[in-house]
Amino acid sequence: MSENAEDKAVAAPAQSAGATLTKDAAPGETLLKVTGLQKHFPIKKGLLQRQVGAVHAVDGLDFEVRAGETLGVVGESGCGKSTMGRLITRLLEPTGGTIEFEGKDITHLGVAGMRPMRRDVQMVFQDPYSSLNPRHTIGTIISAPFRLQGVEPEGGVKKEVQRLLSVVGLNPEHYNRYPHEFSGGQRQRIGIARALALKPKLVVADEPVSALDVSIQAQVVNLLDDLQQELGLTYVIIAHDLSVVRHVSDRIAVMYLGKIVELADRNSLYKAPMHPYTKALMSAVPIPDPARRGVKSERILLKGDVPSPISPPSGCRFHTRCWKATEICKTTEPPLLELRPGQRVACHHPENFEDQAPQDTILLSDAKEAAELVPDAVLEESAETSAAVAAETGAASDATTAEKAPAGKKQAEEK
Known part of the structure; x- marks a missing residue:
């Protein structure tokens, strides 16, 4: 993704580290409410670029996400899961429907109107190769939320970034390395560290472990669980692996064709x-049971x-x-x-x-x-x-x- 898109995902006005913008939702209360959500991408042809059709990526979603829970979203490729994630984080403008976060309608808020909400809603992107700016060190990437929001962590930005690196299983000494020096799984961990930097209330994770080795997936999934308990996070996790979704989710939404x-x-x-x-x-879903061999x-x-x-x-x-x-x-x-x-x-x-x-x-x-x-x-x-x-x-x-x-x-x- 572009540098501007990265900044948009984390930008917010300057404020102190302990400030809260809205009243915190108690566990079990509705944090996010989506009603009739739609996103149609126009298809244009010809010299005048006239619209001849539309891709119905998301075509009428109704669901709620309660504070402190994890909502898993599953479905075949192309059913609109990633588009839904970008809509509820307001990285895409909805075609129709409403999105309410902590009781506030954020469906059509502009850039200035969304800035106070950016700190509370973060996203872990699906592709770890395109979501990190190759010209910046990972120290600069993970510290971007602090810089854009004017927040000074206790002990300094560098110390906090190195702590985040260790939390997601990376070496804090690699603070000055560039994204191309890391594997795909390590880049995904960098994206997770960036999303969690400001302790948001809602994290939308688009395929957070799909780029990781099977031996490491459990570590990252357990890390997400630990962070949820420690920070009181609410997750919307989009995934293909039904076994991962079953392990991490409280409720599961099955999507088909929008x-x-x-x-x-x-x-x-x-x-x-x-x-x-x-x-x-x-x-x-395969069942790893030796007793079922031949069945x-x-x-x-x-x-x-x-x-x-x-x-x-x-x-x-x-x-x-x-x-x-x-x-x-x-x-x-x-x-x-x-x-x-x-x-x-x-x-x-x-x-x-x-x-x-x-x-x-x-x-x-x-x-x-x-x-x-x-x-x-x-x-x-x-x-x-x-x-x-x-x-x-x-x-x-x-x-x-x-x-x-x-x-x-x-x-x-x-x-």
């Missing part, structure tokens, strides 16, 4: 995922690729790859509803729960093709749910229920 499809606490999500996409993600895992294979965010599918955006998709999934977008305490799901035919649209049990052609890649056990489970709901509602006769309700299994075999 939308949150499931939001739940980690135990509920991993024990009983309710969205078919979440279930497919969980089936891909065939119920791996759910999804058909095709993620649709283009330029023209996302109508209705439920996952219906083109879902083995449970019916006509209502194609025409009606499911709202994100709390079907169980603390577990919100956007699905017409959720797993481990009664269907929200039981009257429609005929699969789409896309679902028939997707069903061929799904294990029989998964299809039978889904079919049993549909059959039970259809019997309860009396939407069809017993004979019709036997033919149509277990559609996932029967129609896949017929094809």
Whole structure:
């Protein structure tokens, strides 16, 4: 990222080290609230640069982050996770929706209006190679927040920077080295040290351990946990590694094509995922258990690729790859509803729960093709749910229920 972007991420007016800009949120209170958040990147062509379309990177997010907790965000590449992180830190201007931090609307604040908030909201960027200025030493990079805010740490800036280096596992004697002299994992630690320099209230970490060796990832994850307890930090951690997210998160949001499809606490999500996409993600997590050697895992294979965010599918955006998709999934977008305490799901035919649209049990052609890649056990489970709901509602006769309700299994075999 550019030098100006770095400065923007940490800039704030001069004030003393112990000053607070807003009333601190007590643990459990809402620190960040996002409502209907959107970000559409325009596509322009021609000599006059007329807009011919837009990339729907983030298309309507609703969630809250409570003080002292860690919210994990997972999903496939291109689903809008990093864009969401830059929106809530106000490094990008939202297209629509609102962002509230400690009760204050910061959605459309300008540079001057955001400066008082920069100290409380920091970000660890995904690419450690482009987020550090190659012309500056790491001492200059990590001390930039102190310089831009006019804060004088106890014992001096150099001593504080060297302490931060030791905290993130780097040698304090490397204060005068340049970024090119460090590995990718070490550069990521430098970015973490810079983000934590002023003890912010909210840290958005975009893939904080993806650049690190597996042997070091646990050290950094444990470091983030220790810093959270010591400084009272609140994290939004964006990651691909579901095992890392499970270890560090209190709640987890699953994103697909710019939308949150499931939001739940980690135990509920991993024990009983309710969205078919979440279930497919969980089936891909390897289980390091020697006792399971040779046991065939119920791996759910999804058909095709993620649709283009330029023209996302109508209705439920996952219906083109879902083995449970019916006509209502194609025409009606499911709202994100709390079907169980603390577990919100956007699905017409959720797993481990009664269907929200039981009257429609005929699969789409896309679902028939997707069903061929799904294990029989998964299809039978889904079919049993549909059959039970259809019997309860009396939407069809017993004979019709036997033919149509277990559609996932029967129609896949017929094809």
